[in-house]
Amino acid sequence: xxxxxxxxxxxxxRELSAEAIFSLALDGExxxxxxxxxxxxxxxxxxxxxxxxxxxxxxxxxVIGITGxxxxxxxxxTGQLVALLNQKHPRAAVLAVDPSSPLTGGAILGDRVRMEDxxxxxxxxxxxxxxxxxxxxxxxxxxxxxxxxxxxxxxxxIETVGVGQVEVDIAGTAxxxxxxxxxxxxxxxxxxxxxxxxxxxxxVVNKADRPGANxxxxxxxxxxxxxxTTGQDQRTGMRPEIVxxxxxxxxxxxxxxxxxxxxxxxITANGQIDERRASRDLEEVRNRVxxxxxxxxxxxxxxxGTTGALKAVRDREMAPSVAAREITNTRFG
Amino acid sequence: xxxxxxxxxxxxxRELSAEAIFSLALDGExxxxxxxxxxxxxxxxxxxxxxxxxxxxxxxxxVIGITGxxxxxxxxxTGQLVALLNQKHPRAAVLAVDPSSPLTGGAILGDRVRMEDxxxxxxxxxxxxxxxxxxxxxxxxxxxxxxxxxxxxxxxxIETVGVGQVEVDIAGTAxxxxxxxxxxxxxxxxxxxxxxxxxxxxxVVNKADRPGANxxxxxxxxxxxxxxTTGQDQRTGMRPEIVxxxxxxxxxxxxxxxxxxxxxxxITANGQIDERRASRDLEEVRNRVxxxxxxxxxxxxxxxGTTGALKAVRDREMAPSVAAREITNTRFG
Numbered sequence: 001x002x003x004x005x006x007x008x009x010x011x012x013x014r015e016l017s018a019e020a021i022f023s024l025a026l027d028g029e030x031x032x033x034x035x036x037x038x039x040x041x042x043x044x045x046x047x048x049x050x051x052x053x054x055x056x057x058x059x060x061x062x063v064i065g066i067t068g069x070x071x072x073x074x075x076x077x078t079g080q081l082v083a084l085l086n087q088k089h090p091r092a093a094v095l096a097v098d099p100s101s102p103l104t105g106g107a108i109l110g111d112r113v114r115m116e117d118x119x120x121x122x123x124x125x126x127x128x129x130x131x132x133x134x135x136x137x138x139x140x141x142x143x144x145x146x147x148x149x150x151x152x153x154x155x156x157x158i159e160t161v162g163v164g165q166v167e168v169d170i171a172g173t174a175x176x177x178x179x180x181x182x183x184x185x186x187x188x189x190x191x192x193x194x195x196x197x198x199x200x201x202x203x204v205v206n207k208a209d210r211p212g213a214n215x216x217x218x219x220x221x222x223x224x225x226x227x228x229t230t231g232q233d234q235r236t237g238m239r240p241e242i243v244x245x246x247x248x249x250x251x252x253x254x255x256x257x258x259x260x261x262x263x264x265x266x267i268t269a270n271g272q273i274d275e276r277r278a279s280r281d282l283e284e285v286r287n288r289v290x291x292x293x294x295x296x297x298x299x300x301x302x303x304x305g306t307t308g309a310l311k312a313v314r315d316r317e318m319a320p321s322v323a324a325r326e327i328t329n330t331r332f333g
Numbered sequence: 334x335x336x337x338x339x340x341x342x343x344x345x346x347r348e349l350s351a352e353a354i355f356s357l358a359l360d361g362e363x364x365x366x367x368x369x370x371x372x373x374x375x376x377x378x379x380x381x382x383x384x385x386x387x388x389x390x391x392x393x394x395x396v397i398g399i400t401g402x403x404x405x406x407x408x409x410x411t412g413q414l415v416a417l418l419n420q421k422h423p424r425a426a427v428l429a430v431d432p433s434s435p436l437t438g439g440a441i442l443g444d445r446v447r448m449e450d451x452x453x454x455x456x457x458x459x460x461x462x463x464x465x466x467x468x469x470x471x472x473x474x475x476x477x478x479x480x481x482x483x484x485x486x487x488x489x490x491i492e493t494v495g496v497g498q499v500e501v502d503i504a505g506t507a508x509x510x511x512x513x514x515x516x517x518x519x520x521x522x523x524x525x526x527x528x529x530x531x532x533x534x535x536x537v538v539n540k541a542d543r544p545g546a547n548x549x550x551x552x553x554x555x556x557x558x559x560x561x562t563t564g565q566d567q568r569t570g571m572r573p574e575i576v577x578x579x580x581x582x583x584x585x586x587x588x589x590x591x592x593x594x595x596x597x598x599x600i601t602a603n604g605q606i607d608e609r610r611a612s613r614d615l616e617e618v619r620n621r622v623x624x625x626x627x628x629x630x631x632x633x634x635x636x637x638g639t640t641g642a643l644k645a646v647r648d649r650e651m652a653p654s655v656a657a658r659e660i661t662n663t664r665f666g
Contacts, residue, residue, distance in 0.1 A: 051652035059649065143654070281646050281653050282634065288657030289630055290623075293665055297622050301615065313614050316392065319384035320614050321476070324621030332626055332665065 068180030401513030
């Protein structure tokens with residue numbers, strides 16, 4: 001990075017087209033890559049061209065989602081995975097998706113610093129936070145993954161806090177979704193409530209050196225037995241494995257990676273990986289269509305907030321369900 | 334309840350119109366009320382008429398949302414509130430909203446039995462669970478609250494697990510939203526991540542007899558200091574109170590109720606309560622409009638899954654964002 005906003009070739013990125021920046025990024029220029037990602041995150045005008053270029057080249061990376069409650073040790077585990085991949089997969093990428101406020105920024109930064117210490121120099125690490133609304137994050141993450149995929153990063157690890165539907169959805173769009181549980185606080189039950197049970201391709205019981213770790217394993221096993229799919233993932237026909245780890249000592253990280261690879265190999269062999277990618281793209285189309293329509297509905301409702309059907313609702317002359325039908329039929333019929 | 338599906342007057346509810354059932358419920362017949370709620374939950378054809386009748390009579394009940402992590406003692410606290418209200422507010426209603434599977438049914442049933450032991454005989458207690466998708470629950474809860482409100486129940490307490498956006502949204506649509514935290518596991522941080530901080534009109538630190546309760550209080554205080562609104566609720570200009578309780582011994586339940594009443598009185602005095610109710614109705618209109626459009630988008634995407642823009646995405650000839658724009662413009666323009 002230069003002092004005058006120019007790259008190592010003396011080019012000012014601000015003066016280049018999106019196509020030119022994309023080419024520079026393909027040549028390995030990290031500042032250009034950073035700029036592409038910023039365009040995607042902001043959904044700028046350039047984002048569409050970048051997505052077209054990236055989509056044409058993407059589809060090779062193994063995308064891994066890692067999710068779990070705050071304090072489950074996800075970030076430390078991710079760091080250990082990255083350390084483990086250092087030799088065999090030096091061009092890994094990590095996207096740390098954090099839903100929340102500046103308050104937690106410190107913790108994430110701490111983890112990043114540690115992660116960068118153990119990762120290969122070619123590892124790409126970036127954290128993404130919601131600016132304003134979470135819907136934006138759900139739209140931006142697949143776009144950023146696509147760019148990283150096009151640039152040859154593999155695997156791409158998306159780490160999200162398993163709190164809130166958006167983060168759960170993000171983790172669920174991976175080829176392989178890892179759910180991290182820990183002893184205490186009825187995590188297995190919590191995982192079930194948050195819909196994580198259906199989502200997991202692999203469970204990791206972290207802090208396995210603590211009392212109660214075997215109980216968590218047993219609870220998860222039990223829930224898999226009871227679940228509607230009788231413990232078989234409906235998408236793959238595979239029963240999710242349960243791996244025990246202790247992130248602070250590194251115990252089990254190799255087992256975790258081996259289980260991730262087994263899952264990837266299985267879904268590659270049975271063709272599920274292509275279906276997952278196609279449904280990921282379809283989901284992205286759907287989310288974007290819905291986001292546009294949602295804006296139109298909001299505009300419509302705020303324009304007509306004190307007139308017509310909405311006024312009738314306020315005056316208790318019309319039920320909200322009747323008003324909704326009227327609005328839907330006349331404006332989106 | 335009779336053995337032959339008839340009520341105490343010998344009428345078979347199945348043969349009566351929605352209007353007639355509504356009248357019976359107004360006369361205090363609980364089986365009729367149960368049937369109205371079932372219509373609303375299922376969004377049957379009768380639901381619209383029932384909502385019209387209920388909406389015209391609703392708007393009097395104080396709606397209280399109580400949310401917190403699993404194990405925070407919400408249900409026990411709710412039970413104690415109901416016991417406390419026994420004399421002064423004998424016609425309270427409790428809606429226990431549980432997002433999840435049959436697996437947790439046992440626990441809820443247990444809580445209900447206990448709650449019914451302490452409540453006045455006129456208290457209405459019902460649990461609602463998602464059947465299938467959570468969106469349905471978000472649509473059904475305001476409808477059920479409206480019916481209970483029209484029947485004169487007051488206050489109406491909605492108890493939800495603070496896991497997942499839907500439950501958080503449901504709790505947030507109350508006149509007074511209570512967020513329950515407990516010592517341990519960084520609940521304050523978790524509350525912040527789940528967006529509960531912005532939502533709370535009142536914090537309850539439950540299990541206040543345990544070590545660390547004062548730390549939770551201090552953390553919450555600190556977060557309120559730091560929050561964008563500098564600890565003032567943007568909607569009311571009030572800083573949320575923090576009440577300490579120990580649900581198992583009953584300590585603090587009276588304080589909690591007093592704080593809830595203070596909040597209600599304050600938003601009644603400054604007119605906020607009417608704005609909250611109007612925006613709750615508007616939100617319901619919006620959710621219903623979006624639900625219908627969402628179904629239409631899904632139908633459209635599944636019809637055209639292998640043709641046109643979606644085929645081009647699959648073949649990597651078109652980015653999902655471009656396909657989304659094309660679909661939005663041609664079909665929802």
